[in-house]
Every structure is written in C-alpha cells, then in structure tokens.
Amino acid sequence: MNNQGRPSGSGEAQTAELATISGDRGLDHEEALIFELGREGMTGVDIPEVQLSEQHLGGLRRQGPVGLPGLSEPEVVRHYVRLSRMNYAIDAGLYPLGSCTMKHNPRLNEKMARLPGFGDLHPLQPQQTVQGALLLISELMKWLTTLTGMPAVAMSPKAGAHGELCGLLTIRAALQARGETRPRILVPSSAHGTNPATAALAGFTVDEVPPKGDGHVDADVLKAKLGPDVAAIMLTNPNTCGLFERRVKEIADEVHKVGAYFYCDGANFNAIAGRVRPGDLGIDAMHINLHKTFSTPHGGGGPGAGPVVLSEALAAFAPLPLLVHDGGAFRLVEHADEAPTGAKPFGRMCAFHGQMGMFVRALAYMLSHGADGVRQASEDAVLSANYILASLKDVMSAPFEGPCMHEALFDDSFLEGTGVTTLDFAKAMIDEGYHPMTMYFPLVVHGAMLIEPTESESKESVDRFIHVLREMALEAKAGKRARFEGAPHFAPRRRLDETSAARKPILRWKRKDDVKEAAE
C-alpha cells in the first residue's frame, strides 16, 4: 500500500469467470454494428454545402435517403480500431496456413505503393505522363519472366483464379488458331477448387485424375487419359500435398505429344523461386500469386494479383492490354488492331491494366530480396517445413514420405480413437495463440492439416510452435480432451453456428422497423 491508499501489489488472481458490467473484458471490447451507432445529421467529413440546380439531373434525383448512419471521425476510428483487435494477423503471430503463404509483409512496399507518382495516377492519363509506371510494369515483367524462365507474361489478371482463367482462355485461343476445339481438361483431385471451377468457367469439361498412394499425381493414369480431345492439364507444382511432382517433365512431354498444353497452378511457386525455373519443366502457362510468393499483403482476402507467364506457344494470344517499347518510349496497346505483328490477343480480362498497386509492392519485394534473397527465401521456407515435419512426425501422422517442399502435411490418423477431430485440434491452436493450419485440404488426405511456416519465422518461433503442437498431440493421444472440446475458449468468439447461418441467411443489417414490417 502506498501513502495514498493505492494498492501496489498484484493482489490475488481471480480464477473463476467474472462477468463484467459492460460486457467488455479489459482490452477486449464488444462492438456494435456501425448501423447501430451514431445519430442523424452527424458526419465525419466536412464538405461545404453548395447551391444545387437540378437542371442537369434529367429528372432522376434520388427520392429518399440511403439509410446510412451519421458518426463523427473519432467514433468511426474507434469502431474500426476495435474491430481490428478481433483479428489474428501475421504481424501478431505465426500464421501456418498451408497453400496461403502468410509471410511477412514489409512496410516499405506499402510506402512505395503510396508514392503519388504511383498511387495517384489515372489509368487513362496520356501515356507520355505515365512512362515511369510503364517502366515499373516492364521491370516487374522482367523479374517474373526471368525467375520462371518463360518468354512472356500477361499482367492484367487480378488474382490467382483470374490468372487461371486468363491461362485457360489463352490456351483456348491457341487451339482455335490451330482450328481445333478440345473439350476436356485433366485436373488432379488434389487441386485447389479454383482449378476445376476455372476450367468449367472457360467452357471445358473437367476430368479428374486420382493421386497415387505417395501423394504424387498418378502419372500413368494421367497419361492414359491424354488424347486428341484434351486441351490441357492443370497441375499444381509443388503440389497441394506439399510435394514436388517428380515426374513433371515426363508428364509435360506426354501432354505436348498429344498437342495439349500444360497449365501449372503457381500458388506454390514460393517453394522453388530462384532455384527452379518452371519454363525448364515444359510448362506453357502459370499464374503467380503476387500476394503469396511476392508478399503483397492478403488484406483479409484481397486484393491480390495473378500475372500469368506464358510459353512461346501461347505468348501471342495474351490478352489486352499489351506493353510494348518502341521509339524510345513505352506504349500500352489497348486495342487488338494496334498490336505488334503476330500478336492475337484473345480479349480482355478486366478494365484498365491490372493491379498496379500490387505491382509496386511486388517489385519492392523483389528489389529488396534480389535474386539471392528470393532463392534464400524459398530455401528457408522449405527448410522450416521439413524441420516441422521431422519434429512432429513421431507424434502426429504424416501420410507421405518426405522431403516436403514448403508445406508439411499431416492427416488425422494420429487422432484415431481419441474423440478429437482435426477441427478440434485446429481450434485448440487458437487458444495457444496460433492461427490454425489449413485443415481438410487437400481433399485426398483424411482430416488433412497442412502447415506452411514460411521463411519469415525464426528458429525460436518454429521451435515454440513445434513444442505446442507436440504437447497437444500427446495430450490428445493420452485421452485428455478438455482443451479440445468446444475450443477455442480464449478467442473473441466461441465456435460459431455455421449451419444456421446458411439455413436462414442474414446477410445485411436492417432497421428494426423494416424487419418487423417484413415479418407482418
């Protein structure tokens, strides 16, 4: 006790649940919806009132309010700061989501993307006023083609799945130019869901190829399925089981023998960048997730960017716009008939020229790492994943022989008979301060747990992670289920009812009166 009567010791720790009056718990605040806050007439942006004539509105002036709440700036800031504190983030802890590549996002990249000379450029400004932006795109293209050993790259796709679509439409155009229509695309059953969805969207039928027992695609089955009606195969390499497809070159040769193309899902390029060139493997098209391999931030689910590198056979069919360098200046080709000789663009993927904001970040990443750093990053990612695999395979169960690439895959056979599921195990990781690994994917492994530590973790961090998972696995096997049942216990929310959310979807806030009216 000090002389004002203020206790200075730490007191007794209360172990029982203590309900607070406010409903908040220390730093953990509950937060209402923005629509439940504020008051009419308030605004957080001062905009002067103007004299308005309706002469040019064509009689189409809005009748009635939009229905937005009114809040001052401090209220809005507090609202979104409080929301942010309910999120896990790579900046706060290891984020081992396999296939998603949650690596460090350097803030230099954010700063560079916000330079007015990049961030404050209009896509349709006269091209002589954006030569620096076009130079940046051209530099990034050089990095992407050099690292992949491919001659060309289409820059406009806005995410991985959009890149897949771009790749398949390029293949479609190449086939058309040969006077062929081929309906079928071969996709391994271990593929990301986007692969079959993209193939269907591009007008192809999907033919699934099963995996072999060793986690590799069954090359013999795949070869047997090849024929003159096959347009392409879509293969992820390194694959979703975390393995490098060791028969990839042989597969590519067979694919080309029947006149088909080899599309590679490049989601896992970050395992091999700087060490292996996809172009040397016979790949015809591959998207690169700039938001995975080159660390443009995931931002809670985007924006991404998915440039597609193309082989000589496909390069001519890349979509608009094209970037050319002639007469000492860069020029964007925005219409097919302005294209250089030989180019036959299949169409357009989106308005304007692609995800420039992501291009700046990705180039900042590349220049920072250099070719040596990109290679080292891939090696460290692979090393950490193998270290995790080696350190846990005695207590958890690894379905395939290593070595793995940048992801360590486990199945749920180590949980057999324990009453603990992959879901329980993953959710219990939340209580330990970790984001769960990717679970139940790939589909070809029962109760899959796919762990990708990335190159951003120190050995101490990975060791701590291994220790926690080991202890959890041992507890589960010893029949101690307490920490698994109903986990997580220490998150902003307990498990959420996804079934009722889907059965009776509530997808937006409504005014109480509107809800009542609708019910009557």
Add this chain to the structure above:
Amino acid sequence: MRYLPLTPDDREQMLARIGVRDMDSLFRDVPKLAVVGRSAFDLPDHQGEMAVERALAKMAGRNVAAGSVPFFCGAGAYRHHVPAAVDHLIQRSEFLTSYTPYQPEIAQGTLQYLYEFQTQVALLTGMDVANASMYDGSTATSEAVLMAQRITRRPKAVLSGSLHPHYAETTATLAALGGKVVHAPCTPGKSEDIAALIDNETACVVVQSPDVFGLVRDLRPIADAAHAKGALLIAVVTEIVSLGLIESPGAMGADIVAAEGQSIGNGLNFGGPYVGLFATREKNLRQMPGRLAGETQDAAGKRGYVLTLSTREQHIRREKATSNICTNSGLCCLAFTIHLSLLGEEGFARLARANHARAATLAERLAAIKGVSLVTPSFFNEFTLKLPRPAAVVVDELAERGILAGVPAQRLMPHDAQVRDLLIVAATETVTDEDCDALAKGLAEVLA
C-alpha cells in the same frame, strides 16, 4: 537479408534434425535439368531499404501525379479526397496482414466489416443483398451477365452502346464462351433504342448510368421492356458517388447491380486494385457469385459473423460453383466501408451535391467556348464535350501545358469515327476554381 530471420547456424541445426546433409537433398524430387544456380538469373542481388526506395521513387518521379496538376480524367476511375483516417486504419496490422476469414473466432473484425460493407452496398444500390466484393466493376459486370444466363437459362446478353468499352470487352470475352453477346449502337449523349434488341432469347440487358459519356439514364423503361420479355436488367455504375444524388438502380427496376466502388475510399492506383460491387434481389441469392458474410451466434449465444452459403463457391462446389473467384478485394472493401461510414448519410449526400455542382458549372463554362458544345444534357460529375478538333490531339496539347483535361472518347473506341472529337471530362470535389480557370483558358487557347 533483413526479412529472413534464420542464421547459418540455425540452418545447419535444422538440416541435422531433418537428417539431411544440405538443401539439395530437400530438392531431390526436382529433375536435375530444372535446378539452376544463382548465375541463371540476370537479376541484381538484395538491396537495403534506402536503395530500393531511391530506385522506385525515381520511377514514380517520371509520372505526372493527378494531384499535381489541374486534373479532369474519369471514364471509370475517379479522383476523390480520401480522409486520412481511412488509409491509417486499413494499414493496421490486424486488417492488412490477415487472411480470408476462414477461422471466424479470430476474424470477427474482417467478418463484421464485410457484413457492414454488404449492407452499405445493398442500401446504396437499392437492392436486397450484396456480396463481399468482386475484383472490380468490369469483372462484376461479366459475372452479372453469367449469373443472368444461369437464372434465365437463356444465352443472349444485350450490352448498351454506352457501356464502358473495357467493361463490354471484359464481359464479351467471358459471356460469349457459352452464350451470345449483342452490342447496341453507340449514341453519345442519347439513349439508344435498346428495347428493340430484347427478344425471348435474351438473358439480360446491361445498361450503365451514368454511362461512359456521363449521361444519366432513366432505367425504368428499359427495366419494363426487359421484364416484359422475361429478361433481367443489369445496371452498371462506374461512379458510385452518383448514388448520393441520383435515383438508385434498385428503385428503377434493376435486377442485378454491378458497380465500381473505387471512388469511395480507394485511390486511382493507375487502374487497380479497385473494388467490384455486386448486389441483387433476394430471390437470386443462390445464383450469386462471390463470398458472403452472414450473421449467426456462437456457442455462448453471442452475435457473430461467418462466411456463409459457401456451397455456391469453388472450394466446396469445384466445377459446379457459381464462379471461380476466391481472393477478392478485402482491403479495398474496408477502405470503402470506413470512408462511407465517415461520410454518413449527410456527408455522402453533400459530397454528391458538391460533385454535381462543380461539374455543372464547368460544363456550362466550357460549352461557352467557341466551337465547343455539350453532348450530354444530363450528367452527374462527368460530361462529354464535342470539340472542333480531334480530342486526342487537344488532350496531348493540354498535357504539354500541364493540364490533364480528360479522356478522349477515341482512346476507348478507336473505330468509332463519330467519337473522334469527343472529350469526356470529370470534375469531382477535388477540382478547384483555379483548376477550372486553367482548363477553360487552356482549352480556349489550343482551340483558337
């Protein structure tokens, strides 16, 4: 290398635990012919932060930033003032460096703002439901057409001649694969007779308002004509701020709204990343593409949010999904949601009025210049002028004087001779009186 925490010692210890001699052993599945050394890459080695910053700043310095000159470009991307709080908040680690909210217990921040975003988009567009975003307005438009083809089981999409040509090309690239795309004639400043193109094969009519020339369109007669033939009306909005002053597409009978949300919260960024808005009527919900956040409860009875109706999506439905989209525009949605929350009802309406007033004054002033006439009788913050000379040349001449005067229509439609002299001019709240003076003076001089 500052981003890589492992030391050479760490690497040795880790290799020892794994039980291999070197890194090459871990890559043993890679065919030898594909393994290359450092020398295979004609690229520089790593660099410190200062060096990278210098290199990139030099490139940035070779561009004319919109904010550094009198600036009037629009045609699908608009320069608005974004409050400082927006950019600060979206750079919080918990938003910037989190993944798609597949683990809802530790992603309530993202899920709740997506739910708020969906609500805002539904309110603005006058629709029942909205998704958690598409890549941009153009891909939202093409997804809307595919959705209409699924709902109606009809092949044909009729695109307005005044739909942004990039949107039309993006849509045609995709929608023509399994269907048919018909382009209505382009009639700058006037409504084309699009009803005549709707038949019993028509899945949808796609009309933009304000259109690419800035013309505000009455969608009601088009909605009636479409519905009479069992087709859907897809309304496209590239300038979402217009909905603070103009009647919403939902109120005018649209079935699907596909819009660009860049104007709220997001910078120009030379064309991306932007944020596609997608909204529709409740009855079309299960055919909608893209992610959806929904309200539910947790095991303790507390309100919370999850991603829902994912049986429409690729990770569950694979080739039967409504779209292949996965990553969308998460952080751009957040910027949109925060900016719109800051504006509120009052601020948003004022912003819209400020834009229109600025454009109306400028249009009248420029149309008074000898040889110049206003092509679009009604507009929001963007209008089209007919010049006595090719607009592309005039824009280049004004650029040399340090004025970015707008977008020549021919940049978007090089084959349409009637648009050769048309200049599309946007004036938002960021345009000052001095900017308008400079443009009026400059235009008069280069046309003299």
